[in-house]
Amino acid sequence: xxxxxxxxxxxxxxxxHKPTENRLFNAIIAFAxxxxxxxxxxxxxxxxxxxxxxxxxxxTSFMIVxxxxxxxxxxxxxxxxxxxxxxxxxxxxxxxxxxHSMMSSGMEYRNEGPIFGVGANLFKLAGSVILYGIVAAWFxxxxxxxxLGGV
Amino acid sequence: xxxxxxxVYVNNYATVGGPYExxxxxxxxxxxxxxxxxxxxxxxxxxEVKMLSDSIDLVLRKSKKNSKDIDLxxxxxxxxxxxxxxxxxxxxxxxxxxxxxxxxxxxxxxxLMSSLxxxxxxxxxxxxxxxxxxxxxxxxxxxxxxxxxxxxxxxFTSTGGASIFLSSQKSKIRVESSTIGKVxxxxxxxxxxxxxxxxxxAGDTIYRHLKxxxxxxxxxxxxxxxxxxxxxxxxxxxxxxxEYDIDLGKNYDDSGTMLYDYAKQKExxxxxxxxxxxxxxxxxSVLPMIEKGKYHRVLLVATGALFSPTFVYQHQPIYSISHAxxxxxxx
Numbered sequence: 093x094x095x096x097x098x099x100x101x102x103x104x105x106x107x108x109h110k111p112t113e114n115r116l117f118n119a120i121i122a123f124a125x126x127x128x129x130x131x132x133x134x135x136x137x138x139x140x141x142x143x144x145x146x147x148x149x150x151x152t153s154f155m156i157v158x159x160x161x162x163x164x165x166x167x168x169x170x171x172x173x174x175x176x177x178x179x180x181x182x183x184x185x186x187x188x189x190x191x192h193s194m195m196s197s198g199m200e201y202r203n204e205g206p207i208f209g210v211g212a213n214l215f216k217l218a219g220s221v222i223l224y225g226i227v228a229a230w231f232x233x234x235x236x237x238x239x240l241g242g243v
Numbered sequence: 244x245x246x247x248x249x250x251v252y253v254n255n256y257a258t259v260g261g262p263y264e265x266x267x268x269x270x271x272x273x274x275x276x277x278x279x280x281x282x283x284x285x286x287x288x289x290x291e292v293k294m295l296s297d298s299i300d301l302v303l304r305k306s307k308k309n310s311k312d313i314d315l316x317x318x319x320x321x322x323x324x325x326x327x328x329x330x331x332x333x334x335x336x337x338x339x340x341x342x343x344x345x346x347x348x349x350x351x352x353x354x355l356m357s358s359l360x361x362x363x364x365x366x367x368x369x370x371x372x373x374x375x376x377x378x379x380x381x382x383x384x385x386x387x388x389x390x391x392x393x394x395x396x397x398x399f400t401s402t403g404g405a406s407i408f409l410s411s412q413k414s415k416i417r418v419e420s421s422t423i424g425k426v427x428x429x430x431x432x433x434x435x436x437x438x439x440x441x442x443x444x445a446g447d448t449i450y451r452h453l454k455x456x457x458x459x460x461x462x463x464x465x466x467x468x469x470x471x472x473x474x475x476x477x478x479x480x481x482x483x484x485x486e487y488d489i490d491l492g493k494n495y496d497d498s499g500t501m502l503y504d505y506a507k508q509k510e511x512x513x514x515x516x517x518x519x520x521x522x523x524x525x526x527x528s529v530l531p532m533i534e535k536g537k538y539h540r541v542l543l544v545a546t547g548a549l550f551s552p553t554f555v556y557q558h559q560p561i562y563s564i565s566h567a568x569x570x571x572x573x574x
Contacts, residue, residue: 097429097443097482097485097486099428099429099430101485102429102430102443102482103429103430105478105481105482105485106431106436106439106478108481109439109474109477109478109481110396110436110474111394111395111396111474113394113395167388170388172388172390173387173388173389173390174390175390176389176390176391176392177390177391177392177393177510180392192389193389195388196385196386196387196388196389196390197386197389199386199388200381200386200387200388201386203285203286216386217385217386217389
């Protein structure tokens with residue numbers, strides 16, 4: 093097909109028919125929903141520390157466990173994916189997105205069995221987050237160790 | 244490569260759809276619908292096999308034929324190693340070819356079958372295709388429960404199976420000619436904009452078909468492309484105008500824009516896709532129109548994006564292909 097249009101010219105046609113995404117709207121929604129998740133987290137910490145008299149540090153862990161559990165439960169009940177589609181990074185960036193990514197992978201591959209299915213695919217989406225999270229943590233830990241003497 | 248046929252006819256066709264197809268504008272014309280995506284099976288993949296088998300079963304029943312009366316079954320789908328087709332084929336006592344042309348499989352099958360029938364190698368055969376929204380989503384994208392946000396240009400894989408029965412026995416529709424497409428590369432890399440990937444292949448095939456048959460767009464009552472979606476359709480119209488100076492005009496439509504109701508079904512984004520898409524739209528609306536005499540000559544241009552997630556991750560461009568088949572009504 094020697095006489096066919098140049099890829100550059102074709103790209104121009106494609107770009108002309110590319111719909112504009114509502115970036116501002118998406119950002120506002122993600123900001124609001126992400127903030128709401130943060131607020132719920134803070135309220136949970138307040139609840140655990142003042143009502144149940146748990147030390148703040150432990151209450152933070154309790155808050156994380158609660159959010160992880162709730163988002164996993166909502167994923168399992170089948171409506172959290174619709175929320176994620178709507179709120180996008182507002183639910184993907186907080187701990188809720190991490191839990192949701194593992195839960196949805198687990199559910200997807202349950203039919204392939206515990207080893208080749210759930211076991212092999214549970215970290216399909218979350219694996220990168222964990223790996224690079226640990227690598228980044230190591231680097232920042234080293235920087236802190238070198239410059240602040242491990243304080 | 245374009246050739247004509249003298250003695251190949253469309254005798255019957257059948258479609259099986261899922262809940263999204265049922266809610267679309269063509270819903271009432273689908274022969275059998277499952278309101279649940281699992282279709283009574285345990286997994287998405289098995290549900291796809293079930294829908295495909297059902298469509299073959301239906302077309303056999305409509306044609307009052309037994310498995311044993313059929314010379315050949317050609318089937319295609321999107322699952323790895325065309326497994327939905329092979330697994331469905333076991334249910335029938337018919338010699339079988341599994342083919343892969345991505346979303347162009349239905350027309351690819353019709354071309355192969357028509358050539359065999361016209362060459363008098365076989366008397367009749369069934370071509371079937373299937374796709375399943377969830378099994379494709381799982382294979383090509385993210386886990387289905389993840390609900391990853393997608394751009395507006397993304398298309399929505401249709402769910403179900405469709406089968407067509409061709410033979411040398413005269414009927415109201417004949418397979419007139421066909422054009423085999425070439426693999427096309429336009430440097431497109433976005434798996435969420437398949438319309439842009441496939442429009443160039445469709446344009447090339449339509450152009451070569453018209454040239455080889457010495458016809459113009461006006462000689463067709465309908466030119467129907469596969470699954471370009473809203474934006475791919477616009478790209479094709481623009482591309483045909485600019486590259487070949489052909490005005491597709493009002494007789495052109497895209498089946499990706501016809502299967503779903505955009506106003507009500509927001510989740511379909513740019514429209515329907517999958518091997519099933521053009522087959523389902525043709526078998527529920529276009530072929531009946533030819534039988535009724537409303538259309539005389541129709542060009543079905545199925546489009547397929549040739550890629551795999553592995554190649555996309557390796558930063559390779561997404562190639563595309565498009566095959567065309569011309570159907571004519573017989574008065």
